[in-house]
Amino acid sequence: MPTQTVPDQADIVIIGGGIQGASSAYYLQKAGMSVVLLEKDTVASHQSGRAWGFVRQQGRDPVELPLMKACIDIWADLERDLGADLEWRQGGVLYVAKDDAEMARYEKWLADSQPYDIGTRKLGRAEVEGLMTGLASPGVGGIFTPNDGQAEPKKAAPALAKKAHDLGAVIVQGCGALGIETEAGQVSGVISERGLIKTRIVICAAGAMTHKFVARFGRRLPQQTTRGTVIRTKPVSPISAASAVVDGLGFRQRADGSLNLSDDINTDIDLTLSRFRYAGDFWPGYKANWRSFNFHLDMRFIDDLADHLPGSPAADKPLMGRRQTTALPNPKRIRNSLAAFKRLFPHIETPQIVDQWAGDIDVTPDAVPVIDQLDTPKGFFVATGFSGHGFAMGPIVGKVLSEWITTGQSSINLDAFRLSRFETGEKRRPYDML
Numbered sequence: 513m514p515t516q517t518v519p520d521q522a523d524i525v526i527i528g529g530g531i532q533g534a535s536s537a538y539y540l541q542k543a544g545m546s547v548v549l550l551e552k553d554t555v556a557s558h559q560s561g562r563a564w565g566f567v568r569q570q571g572r573d574p575v576e577l578p579l580m581k582a583c584i585d586i587w588a589d590l591e592r593d594l595g596a597d598l599e600w601r602q603g604g605v606l607y608v609a610k611d612d613a614e615m616a617r618y619e620k621w622l623a624d625s626q627p628y629d630i631g632t633r634k635l636g637r638a639e640v641e642g643l644m645t646g647l648a649s650p651g652v653g654g655i656f657t658p659n660d661g662q663a664e665p666k667k668a669a670p671a672l673a674k675k676a677h678d679l680g681a682v683i684v685q686g687c688g689a690l691g692i693e694t695e696a697g698q699v700s701g702v703i704s705e706r707g708l709i710k711t712r713i714v715i716c717a718a719g720a721m722t723h724k725f726v727a728r729f730g731r732r733l734p735q736q737t738t739r740g741t742v743i744r745t746k747p748v749s750p751i752s753a754a755s756a757v758v759d760g761l762g763f764r765q766r767a768d769g770s771l772n773l774s775d776d777i778n779t780d781i782d783l784t785l786s787r788f789r790y791a792g793d794f795w796p797g798y799k800a801n802w803r804s805f806n807f808h809l810d811m812r813f814i815d816d817l818a819d820h821l822p823g824s825p826a827a828d829k830p831l832m833g834r835r836q837t838t839a840l841p842n843p844k845r846i847r848n849s850l851a852a853f854k855r856l857f858p859h860i861e862t863p864q865i866v867d868q869w870a871g872d873i874d875v876t877p878d879a880v881p882v883i884d885q886l887d888t889p890k891g892f893f894v895a896t897g898f899s900g901h902g903f904a905m906g907p908i909v910g911k912v913l914s915e916w917i918t919t920g921q922s923s924i925n926l927d928a929f930r931l932s933r934f935e936t937g938e939k940r941r942p943y944d945m946l
Contacts, residue, residue: 513673516677518682518684518687520708520709520710521711522710523546524540525549525550525715526540526547526548526550526715528551530561530717531668532895532906533549533717534560534669534673534910535909535911536717536895536913538910539913540910540914545918547680549683549684551688552689553835553837554685555669555683556669559719559873559874560665563665564774565663565664565665565755565764566605566901567583567584567587567600568661568755570630570656571621572943573879573942574624576901577628578925582908582923583905590663594671596671596675598663598668599664599767601662601766602661603752603755604660604661604753604754605755605756607756614652615652615653619634620944631659632655634654643754644751645749645750647751647856648855649758651758661755669906689718690703690704690705690829699712699713699889714891714893716892716896717896718831718896719872719874721832722735722882726931729892731935733882733897733931735875738872739782739870740871741841741842741849742774742841742870743772743850744865744866744868745866746770747768747770748765748770753765759852759855760775770866773849774845775848778848779806780808790877815838837871837872840870841868842870873899875897879942881897881905881909882931883895883913884929885916893913894931912924
């Protein structure tokens with residue numbers, strides 16, 4: 513999909529080429545709108561291409577379940593609709609409880625999710641063993657959602673963007689958004705690195721940079737990042753079609769036998785000057801879960817300091833920041849993942865790593881995204897803050913934004929995702945199962 517020439521006008525400009533932006537481009541172009549998508553790097557080059565690949569309803573904050581229940585149906589047909597291989601595998605998602613305390617947390621979530629009828633069921637030890645060939649630590653049981661699945665993050669957003677392009681959307685890579693123009697309280701254009709694009713509607717799906725766009729209009733979006741490390745291995749003998757979280761390890765096995773592994777116990781947080789901007793909003797979460805956070809003072813602090821210096825590329829283009837990600841995989845997370853896998857599946861030789869990567873996961877204080885339209889200026893929509901579980905939700909977010917823009921309302925109630933919850937003193941803790 514080649515980078516295209518930037519037109520001087522469009523019905524809609526989308527900022528960000530992750531899965532939210534690519535999905536929005538697909539659905540809006542399909543609805544007959546003229547769409548321009550701007551991506552400062554390449555499509556899916558940031559977190560949307562660096563996720564685990566779980567497509568799950570299981571374990572989510574209940575406010576997200578209506579969206580994800582609808583999204584599972586989209587995923588089931590998405591390869592056909594896009595004419596692309598997404599490595600979709602609907603083998604379910606399994607969480608194994610190591611002890612009674614963890615099982616109690618799962619049972620609470622089962623009760624909270626009951627009204628949404630997503631088909632999750634509680635399993636005993638024997639049922640867990642039946643789903644995971646050779647698992648040495650089946651714990652006390654678990655929970656399982658059979659119609660959840662997995663897909664390949666490196667393929668999904670590019671396939672959505674390509675289909676949007678085939679339908680007529682303009683996909684511009686290597687071109688960031690520098691500003692938003694308004695007239696009489698209405699969006700009137702986007703200033704891109706390649707010139708002004710006149711438009712009355714903008715979707716800002718710029719990941720962790722979105723709060724900067726929002727702040728230009730006097731609104732407040734507390735947003736930070738965490739760094740996630742993932743490895744991919746050579747194929748091993750068949751284990752399961754279910755994606756799973758077991759005793760601190762998150763993993764999924766592709767149809768070819770290769771594995772994605774990630775340490776699910778700890779979270780890496782890189783200390784930067786920018787992190788202190790919303791420290792107060794995130795402090796309760798840090799305090800309650802301090803054992804799971806690992807703070808790092810490293811080169812990213814120096815990079816961020818340099819980005820604040822006058823004349824630096826990032827300072828000259830503050831709404832863009834750095835074009836490429838600087839997130840590096842944490843060697844400790846890699847060692848932990850391999851050790852956990854060997855402990856859980858001792859009959860399998862330690863798998864050989866063929867790829868490793870890290871991504872910056874944009875998070876909100878309550879770990880729930882913002883999907884909203886600003887009151888002023890009209891025509892400015894936001895889709896961000898998916899807190900590490902946005903890859904799976906990408907297709908439905910694009911669909912409901914398309915509905916909202918083309919018909920004036922979404923088919924799914926989005927009140928829980930309004931931006932104003934961070935501005936009116938509402939206090940909502942992250943759901944314990946996320």
